[in-house]
Amino acid sequence: xxxxxxxxxVSYGSRPxxxxxxxxxxxxxxxxxxxPNGCGKSTLLKTVSRTVVPASGEVVLEDRPITAYSVKAxxxxxxxxxxxxMSPRDIDIRTLVSYGRYPxxxxxxxxxxxxxxxxxxxxxxxxxxxxxxxxxxxxxxxxKQRAWIAMTICQSPEILLLDEPTTHxxxxxxxxxxxxxxxxxxxxxxxxxxxxxxxxxxxxxxxCIYVLKDRAVQCRGTPAEIIEPETMRRxxxxxxxxxxxxxxxxxxxxxxxxxxDETQ
Amino acid sequence: MAKxxxxxxxxxxxxxxxxxxxxxxxxxxxxxxSIGSVRYSIPEVxxxxxxxxxxxxxxxxxxxxxxxxxxxxVGVCLSLSGCILQGVMxxxxxxxxxxxxxxxxxxxxxxxxxxxxxxxxxxxxxxIAGSFAATMLIYLLAYARGVSPVRMILAGMAVSAMFGxxxxxxxxxxxxxxxxxxxxxVGSLNGTTWDDLRLILPYMLAGMAVCFFLPVNMxxxxxxxxTARSLGLDVERFRLFLIAxxxxxxxxxxxxxxxxxxxxxIVPHIARILVGSDYRFLFPTSIFLGYAFVVACDxxxxxxxxxxxxxxxxxxxxxxxxxxLWLLRKKNAM
Numbered sequence: 249x250x251x252x253x254x255x256x257x258v259s260y261g262s263r264p265x266x267x268x269x270x271x272x273x274x275x276x277x278x279x280x281x282x283x284p285n286g287c288g289k290s291t292l293l294k295t296v297s298r299t300v301v302p303a304s305g306e307v308v309l310e311d312r313p314i315t316a317y318s319v320k321a322x323x324x325x326x327x328x329x330x331x332x333x334m335s336p337r338d339i340d341i342r343t344l345v346s347y348g349r350y351p352x353x354x355x356x357x358x359x360x361x362x363x364x365x366x367x368x369x370x371x372x373x374x375x376x377x378x379x380x381x382x383x384x385x386x387x388x389x390x391x392k393q394r395a396w397i398a399m400t401i402c403q404s405p406e407i408l409l410l411d412e413p414t415t416h417x418x419x420x421x422x423x424x425x426x427x428x429x430x431x432x433x434x435x436x437x438x439x440x441x442x443x444x445x446x447x448x449x450x451x452x453x454x455x456c457i458y459v460l461k462d463r464a465v466q467c468r469g470t471p472a473e474i475i476e477p478e479t480m481r482r483x484x485x486x487x488x489x490x491x492x493x494x495x496x497x498x499x500x501x502x503x504x505x506x507x508x509d510e511t512q
Numbered sequence: 513m514a515k516x517x518x519x520x521x522x523x524x525x526x527x528x529x530x531x532x533x534x535x536x537x538x539x540x541x542x543x544x545x546s547i548g549s550v551r552y553s554i555p556e557v558x559x560x561x562x563x564x565x566x567x568x569x570x571x572x573x574x575x576x577x578x579x580x581x582x583x584x585x586v587g588v589c590l591s592l593s594g595c596i597l598q599g600v601m602x603x604x605x606x607x608x609x610x611x612x613x614x615x616x617x618x619x620x621x622x623x624x625x626x627x628x629x630x631x632x633x634x635x636x637x638x639x640i641a642g643s644f645a646a647t648m649l650i651y652l653l654a655y656a657r658g659v660s661p662v663r664m665i666l667a668g669m670a671v672s673a674m675f676g677x678x679x680x681x682x683x684x685x686x687x688x689x690x691x692x693x694x695x696x697x698v699g700s701l702n703g704t705t706w707d708d709l710r711l712i713l714p715y716m717l718a719g720m721a722v723c724f725f726l727p728v729n730m731x732x733x734x735x736x737x738x739t740a741r742s743l744g745l746d747v748e749r750f751r752l753f754l755i756a757x758x759x760x761x762x763x764x765x766x767x768x769x770x771x772x773x774x775x776x777x778i779v780p781h782i783a784r785i786l787v788g789s790d791y792r793f794l795f796p797t798s799i800f801l802g803y804a805f806v807v808a809c810d811x812x813x814x815x816x817x818x819x820x821x822x823x824x825x826x827x828x829x830x831x832x833x834x835x836x837l838w839l840l841r842k843k844n845a846m
Contacts, residue, residue, distance in 0.1 A: 323744030330738035334602070336789035343790070350732050351744035355725060389531040403743070 250275045251326075251407050255305035258319045265291050267301035267463040268305070271408075273456075277441040278433055280450045282474075283460035284484060292333060292460070293411050297328050309407075323351035328409040335384055341395045342380030345370050348402025361398060366402055373435065374398035374428060390421030394494055397428060401436075408432070410442035412451065423445070426453045451475045453496040459483055473497040481506065526787040526797075528739045533800035535656055540807040541584065545576040552692025556832035567708035574706075583810045583824060585716050586765040587775055591802025592723050593761040594776025595783070595794055597647070599730050600754045601654070603664055605783075605839065607777035608643070611668030613656075614773070615675035616646020617759075617766040618697035622682040625693050636715055640763030646671060647759045663701070697770035699825030701810050708768050715764040720799075722757050722841070727791035730754075772825050775806055 252272040256490045266288045273279050281289050294300040296307050296314065306313040314322055327348075335344065348370060349363045371377055374394045384395055393413060399410055409430065414422040430453055432438050444450045450457060451471040459466040459474060463482050467474065480488040480501065487504035526580045545560075552560070552568045560568035572609040596606040601611075606823035608614045616787070620642025624635050649671055679697070683690065690696070729750060732740045737747050765772065779802045780794070786801075808825060813822035 297738055299738050299741055319741065319746050320744040323742060325744070328738070328742035330736070330742070332736065333739055334734065334736035337732055338788045339790075344735075347732055347735065349742060350728070353728065370567070 249308045252308050256302045257304045258302050263424050276437050277455040278455045280454040281443050281458045287460045293409050320351050326407045327403040327405035331411045339384050345398045345402050348399040370398045389417045390424050393425050407439045412443050433499035446500045452496050526793045529786045530796050536804045537800050540804045544580040544807050544811040545572050563638045578706045579701050582709050583701045583806045586769045587802035587806030588799050589761040589765040590776040591779035591798040593758045595780045595798050596758040598755050609773035611650045612672030613643050613646045613762045614766050614771040615672045617643035617763045618771050619675040621680045621697050622679050626686045636767040639767040643763035644759035647755050698774045698824035699770040712768040719761040730791040773829045
């Protein structure tokens with residue numbers, strides 16, 4: 249297994265959150281995890297950064313459990329953008345992005361030329377060229393999100409985890425962020441794993457979809473296999489009409505209310 | 513390009529602020545050793561460094577200088593400790609005195625004075641252990657289950673009051689054994705000698721040396737636990753390390769000067785106003801500001817009354833208490 253989860257079980261106190269979750273992410277693909285609120289999607293991603301320690305099971309990176317690597321070694325290969333973040337009020341974009349070099353830092357040594365180049369490259373990839381001195385707090389939602397993603401790019405990861413990268417953004421910024429993610433995969437060959445709530449964006453930008461519900465993986469498949477009426481009814485208790493977006497080659501979901509006797 | 517320039521300018525203004533504060537430290541030291549019951553001119557003061565046969569040697573070298581340097585170092589330690597605690601607790605109201613760290617240190621200090629009065633060298637170790645215990649207690653009470661400023665301040669008040677009461681009990685029950693050490697931890701620099709300084713200096717220097725390796729890690733920690741962890745910082749271990757360092761710094765200053773309040777709260781704030789929240793600048797700014805601030809306050813306390821003197825903690829309280837209230841009023845401090 250290149251990267252994935254093997255039999256992850258997590259519980260908060262006596263309440264089980266995840267119960268034997270196994271996922272396998274193909275190198276260079278974009279995989280999206282979907283599922284109803286509170287199904288443990290974020291918790292699952294948190295096991296990678298070891299913020300949540302699974303009771304059993306393991307995160308696998310190149311056939312070895314992630315705990316076999318040092319925190320720093322993992323940080324050089326896997327970048328993770330959590331949903332809840334903090335930043336000092338007066339931090340500028342370039343400073344934020346420069347923290348992406350932290351895993352490569354040799355204590356006591358100043359920023360190297362290599363670091364500066366990596367920062368410039370990350371800024372350029374995220375479309376923030378020439379904006380390095382702007383304060384993070386003065387940016388629009390979309391720019392802010394791109395700045396954080398630039399920080400993760402600056403980590404030069406092979407694998408990028410994004411927890412709901414489009415939440416709280418308007419549709420224009422949502423599109424912008426997901427286009428950026430796809431761009432990164434194309435240009436850098438990064439393996440992307442993300443959590444999304446929007447089915448149509450999921451269908452359009454994912455190679456593979458995992459459905460998480462009731463603490464376990466319900467199914468996996470391509471967008472065409474997952475975004476279909478029966479699965480939508482089972483997972484979200486909604487009816488669905490499916491059109492085909494021919495230009496983007498993906499299904500398009502129109503959600504419908506289920507008749508009362510069909511909801512469980 | 514224009515934007516690049518603006519960035520460089522702010523860097524320059526930060527460095528200027530630090531340089532100005534460094535000069536201020538030297539000026540404060542000179543002023544403090546020349547002002548007092550007997551006033552010396554600057555040439556006389558400089559002359560005193562020549563040796564015992566100089567006119568001002570006794571007062572400047574033996575009485576004032578140890579007190580001034582000690583006060584300055586106490587300021588440095590408390591300021592750094594405050595900086596670190598504000599980072600660890602992610603809260604600008606944290607400081608060694610507001611959350612009860614210094615009370616814990618003072619309590620253990622009295623314990624040591626009562627139990628092992630002959631072992632002066634043991635005092636700093638005991639006091640530092642006490643300050644570590646108090647910090648851990650606050651951390652576990654207020655932080656471990658999520659960040660809450662209100663809980664931190666309340667827990668800090670409770671812990672502070674508890675240790676204060678313990679100290680009072682010891683002071684009243686063992687007043688005979690304490691003798692003239694009854695007021696040992698009441699926050700004063702009066703009568704500090706070179707011997708006091710020599711006893712505590714290794715701990716202070718160790719704490720300060722550690723601070724050289726912290727800034728970038730602190731900056732990363734400020735991005736939140738999850739982000740910091742995914743950037744490769746071992747958050748739990750680092751936080752414990754920070755608590756130990758902050759306790760060492762605060763404990764060392766309590767051991768020599770008693771419970772000096774407000775420095776650890778005010779200095780990091782002013783430093784943040786001057787140079788922003790980047791710890792690479794915050795630490796040096798706090799070092800110089802803390803030094804100058806305590807030396808200045810102690811000097812004011814020495815000369816403000818016609819007879820006798822105000823202890824440095826009293827002067828600091830006069831400035832610090834209103835400042836703390838102002839902070840509480842400011843919404844974004846929470």
